[in-house]
Amino acid sequence: xxxITQSPKYLFRKEGQNxxxxxxxxxxxxxxxxxxxxxxxxxxxxYYSQIVxxxxxxxxxxGYSVSREKKESFPLTVTSAQKNPTAFYLCASSPKSGRNYxxxxxxGTRLTVV
Amino acid sequence: xxxxxQPPSMDCAEGRAANLPCNHSTISGNEYVYWYRQIHxxxxxxIIHGLKNNETNEMASLIITEDRKSSTLILPxxxxxxxxxxxxxxxxRGSTLGRLYFGRGTQLTVWP
Numbered sequence: 329x330x331x332i333t334q335s336p337k338y339l340f341r342k343e344g345q346n347x348x349x350x351x352x353x354x355x356x357x358x359x360x361x362x363x364x365x366x367x368x369x370x371x372x373x374x375y376y377s378q379i380v381x382x383x384x385x386x387x388x389x390x391g392y393s394v395s396r397e398k399k400e401s402f403p404l405t406v407t408s409a410q411k412n413p414t415a416f417y418l419c420a421s422s423p424k425s426g427r428n429y430x431x432x433x434x435x436g437t438r439l440t441v442v
Numbered sequence: 443x444x445x446x447x448q449p450p451s452m453d454c455a456e457g458r459a460a461n462l463p464c465n466h467s468t469i470s471g472n473e474y475v476y477w478y479r480q481i482h483x484x485x486x487x488x489i490i491h492g493l494k495n496n497e498t499n500e501m502a503s504l505i506i507t508e509d510r511k512s513s514t515l516i517l518p519x520x521x522x523x524x525x526x527x528x529x530x531x532x533x534x535r536g537s538t539l540g541r542l543y544f545g546r547g548t549q550l551t552v553w554p
Binding site: 332363368369370371416418419420431432433434435436438 | 478483484485486487488529542543544545546547
């Protein structure tokens, strides 16, 4: 079955450590996105990529980094510079940037800083 | 930038129709209305979208007013599994950014 796989589902990190969240899709989608969700809030865009080897900052990119070396993969690194990293992180993809009804989301990674 | 207004919560009896309203009074001519839903601790799921005509698919119906300033998502026979947060989003279909603004949405609770 085609879809998006995020791993791990739960992640615990000590303060000051970097951590990388995995996102893999086998839908052959061109565009991929990372969102952050805090309790009771909507989704906020962190980074997005429309094509391999290219990505753009979203609304809250500070303290995060991404790479897009392969079409299927869009890992997100939460760095120690992110002041409040505890949140629910969602990865999404779409056939091409701009096709807003074609978004497919992963099941999310819940990151907790301890 | 919130372009839509939704009630924070609604409830509905199982088997009855759930009608979820959305106001988007500043919608532009090239902006579509999209609906997604998010079941607790999962990723959002696309439901339906439309420009100015009413739309229907296997999940729901979308009714857009003639002036396009508001719309209603209709789940014709709500089930317990329809309990979720429903997001109404307006965005240009051809946006080069492909970015969707997910506000707080409406928490729909379907009760038995």
